[in-house]
Amino acid sequence: MFYREAGQFKTSYEADQSLFPIRQDRIGIAVLLLIAFVLIPLTANDFFLTSIMIPFLVFSLAAIGLNVLTGFAGQLSLGSGAFMGVGAYAAYKLTSIFPDVNVIFLVLVSGFFSAAIGAVFGLPSLRIKGLYLAVTTLAAQFFLEWCFIRIPWLYNYNASGAIEIPKRDMFGITVSGAEATPLARYFVVLAITVVIALLVANVLRGRIGRSWMMIRDMDIAAELMGIRPLQTKLLAFGVSSYICGVAGAMMVFFWLNAAEPSSYSITLSFQILFMVILGGLGSLGGSFMGAAFIWILPVFLKFIPGTLGIDIPAETVEHLTFMIVGALIIFFLIVEPHGFARLWQIGKQKLRVWPFPY
Amino acid sequence: MNAIMTSEEMPQVAAPTAEREDLLRVDNVSLSFGGVKAITDISFDIKKGEIRAIIGPNGAGKTSMLNVINGFYHPQVGTITWQGQVRRKMKPYEAASQGIARTFQNVALFRGMTTLDNIMSGRSLKMRKNFFWQMMWYGPAREEEIEHRKKVEEIIDFLEIQAIRKTPVGRLPYGLQKRVELGRALAMEPDLLLLDEPMAGMNLEEKADMSRFILDVNQEFGTTIALIEHDMGVVMDLSDRVVVLDYGKKIADGPPEEVQASQAVIDAYLGVSH
């Protein structure tokens, strides 16, 4: 009843090709942005910001990055964690070489390093497909991880082998390092995520996005229609790695403050992949939903026993969380293999015809 | 097939085919896969503006021939001359930029995309705006998008598929998918359009529609068409000239009536009812 598009007509191709052609969607997105930019900053406590919202946004961005590659261009990657790491180490090196340059600028620049490395590891994708490609990206994952440990230059020869983020100010406000308030970091992360998500959405609805989807859906037909497979795939690898790189840099600069090579391990790659699959391959909104599910659900689960006043040892909660998350992953794959994005669409469809069943 | 015969859109050949300019020549082409010969020493030409049919029983090498023209397979022997120039070994995507478009035997649409996007994908080569403008969207990228959208809408109107514009092609019935595939190839505004069994699996009515579209394309846009088809009625009605393959060899070449009368062709098709 509330979600009906009847009576909304488009009179131009411009209107028809906008990101949110339906009015209710436009209102919905405006409300979400309002919540993100106004309501949450006004009401949330530090824990909610630092342990829920900031990681959620960082992961959302990383999931968008992987979704560009896997969901839109159809190239399976298990190396997104390492590409995030490249971004993080690049940003760290940049800020130690240019301490006075705006840190957000450096974070955005660091993505280019990640993009270059991503493109290099994307080269075999011309000949290798599917699970075989997954092995290539695994090689990237393990090799890069090894580099993070073995090239001390990357971490400025710190005895600890880790990178630690110094304090950096922007317009008189501390945005990175331990002194940065959760709110300042939240705004930085939110702004970067929203802007990149918007730009990616633009790319995806135009020629380049279409060429990725062509490669994904039927690579031979795409090639016979004039799409150069190597360039197109490499561009997808580059863009995807850029986004992952920025997400990785944000992860250490605005969330964790310090990172070891193991922060960017295969586990992270899997986490991101889960977000993409559960959220929905080929859906930007799904990336956010997937990130919310994979990151926030375990945090929720941790608190449930405490809320109900049940005294369960911490490790049992952890075991149960693992089991529940694993079971839910299987459950959702069975219920809707196309992810939350599809569930959301089904939900919208139900709303559209409500109160009638069909 | 009489429905088409009596149609007013019967091909009215402007000039005798033989006098027209060659668009594509295939000379002594042979192709084999690890010892298995798919095509043996085949030569024929496609003239500008004609509808050229390639026929033959299953496994005769028809699709392989299209793949060779397309640049998807590389013949071991022989030359291909495109618009007067001998073509070197090239990548499939280069064929597209030279103006060769095609449809596929088994529908090869981009299943995850809508009809509109599928046809828009045919415009890929004609769109130039770089990554930066794409990212910004507002401005040049959008203008370009809308300019091409207008072209695509013309094709949608032409093929009468307005109602399924926003439908993901995976959900369309087979006949419509074939039509969308034709639209996608048309969006490339090709010089040569290769159609691989455009009417396979269609009912009579759909075949009639498709035949009409093919003739319209040939006449209105002047597009040269090479098509593979099993339905002899359609082939005889549509095409200007027919080349017949059997076991990878050419067994006949000429106007439909001539070919139909050829003993070699009758032998090759013996037992196949048409």
Next chain:
Amino acid sequence: MNFKQFALGTAVAVALGSSGFVQQAAAEDSNYIPLLTYRTGPYAGSGIPIANGMSDYFAMLNERDGGIGGVKLNVEECETGYNAQKGVECYEATKGKGALVYNPYSTGITLQLIPKASVDKIPVLSMGYGLSAAADGNVFPWIFNAPDTYWDGASVVIKYIAHQEGGLDKLKGKKIGYLFLDAGYGREPIPLLEDLAKKYGFELLQYPVPGKEMQNQSSQWLNVRRDRPDYMVMWGWGAMNPTAVKEAVKTRFPMDRFIGVWWSAGDDDAAAGGAGAKGYKAMNFSGVGTEYPAIQDIVKYVIDAGKSETDKAMVGSTLYNRGVLNAMMVAEAIRTAQEKTGKKVLTGEDMRIGLESLDLTAERLKEIGLDGFAHPMKITCEDHAGSEPVFIQQWDGAKWNKITDWFEPMTDVVRPLLEAAAKDYAEKNAPWPARTEPCPN
């Protein structure tokens, strides 16, 4: 699945979960100690005994004495799985509840907490791990790594080897192999070992074990076999330790020349080698066995009373006792802080004062029933590590035995390095806040 049910279920789950975010205010009448433990994941083997040791000691204090200074201890475990992300999450979730001190038990998590500690004003006690440079209290007022840094440990090993060989000058020309977990933790001692190698003329051979290959060390040990080092030193953790001991046995390396750091001193680590592991040595700074009154009290008040998950057989093992030592240091720091500030219910800032004036004398150790359990230790404003002596223990096939007296670290070599490293850290992380906290006393 019915969409309506699904939506409803989701809503209920979200509502349940979100109510958990409402943080309980710290109870007014207790001191809150969050324990970042890991009883899951690849390092659980080392994490479980430590977690048990810590929580059992605190539980014993609550049961026997009613807490410290008449104030109960409110101890809460938060599972990190040795994962830095989860560690930070645990930190953020607990710091608002009036946390007194953090014991991260992971170098990775410690590094994350180092910059946060001075902002949130909650000290971090990384007992014998973490960042060595943190020993410099002038640069790191909130971080404590008593009783020893890894550099202290590395110097003790070399000293012990020299002792075996008959003097530091006898090290010349010797080959010492260093097998380490290829991560910040294992790499940290390398600069010091290299310095010492240059100084005393021995050759240092490095055998890194990648974190993913912890249980697949045959390459490293093949290299050991080829290089034939005179001694092997190990900086391992979790599943790396038992695998290394097994491989050493397989390679027929003389076990009495194989010396582990205090984190490779677990009972399970050595037991994995079976009879062949007899002779394996490790450094240690906490007593082994159950023959201490305080440990007996744990058994009496906590374990026999059924108030702990701990398997009784685990009590007295190296890592369990390590946990007890850690808990005891926290408890003593609380007591000291209570004396210094006159308050009973403390804050993180009070706790820092307590830690900085911690002076565990032999008498005090005797008083609390841990005579000889640890070397007397004293933390000062400048020196947060203490660089206390360490002893060597040896596995006899069934249990660990202390085989040497206490060895002093080479403080003269280590201390300047520590200070230089601290300075280096501050410079690299410029602008690093200068110490503003006044020294107690």
Next chain:
Amino acid sequence: MLYDIFIDPFVQMVTMPDFFLQVLWEGFVTGILYALIALGFVLIFKASGVFNFAQGIMVVFAGLTLVGLHEHGIPAYLALLLTIVVMGILAYGIERVVMRPLVNQPDIILLMATIGLTYFLVGFGEFVFGGEPKQMIAEQLGLPTGSTAFEMGERGLVILQHIDIAAALIAIIMVTALAIFFNKTRIGRALRAVADDHQAALSVGISLNQIWAIVWFAAGLVALATGIMWGARSDVSFALEIVAFKALPVLILGGFTSIPGAIIGGLIIGFGEKIGEIYWGGLVGGGIESWLAYIIALIFLLFRPQGLFGEKIIERV
């Protein structure tokens, strides 16, 4: 530098032949263990097209069940029997709860489902058995634990661990048994039919569900054998799960559906890794084992995308 790369390693191999033999032996044993893990993958992939990421955790789970049962006072052989039963129940459960509802889904969804299964089994395993590593009860199971040293030349020594010899033997027995099972039994033939074409197999009356339960069970048995062997080399703990990743390059080399391929691929990776690490690893600081296998597989892929035993793929339109 060039000398270090191209000459020195070979000089070392020749001048220290006993050591080189030892390296080869270690490579062989590691390769056998990789092959065993890969074998579990192949069985399931062959019959259902599922790339089973949970094979790694099944290895841990099987090992833990065995040791866990023994710790509760059950005699070793009975525990072994009970573990086999547990693996059977697990296989049936996975088929019923995970595989059956996901029939005909794309590869990546099935892959994800098995990773979901991994999460579940990690949680479940730790919940039931606790997170601490356990000692494999090799001796109680009657596996040899000693070692034999062969002298070579003056100072040379090649040490063979009995447990490693046992591992190799068991691997050979398992492969032979599987080969016989596939070729000689009715179920085996049905299984091969399923591998070739699901639909066709269904149409001649083969029960897919039954077949899948059987292959998961077979993979469970392979996992158990792997768990015992690898557990005896180090210990049974959740860190072992990561070793399963090594199965990927092995499968790339050997092909996803070939049992002999898994064995040969495993051996190539095992030898390559050890020789690479020992003779060349030192040049870049060692520890290259963590990625060498993948790079070997990658290079191999670039030249032979279809794998060692696959046929050349002709792309068709």
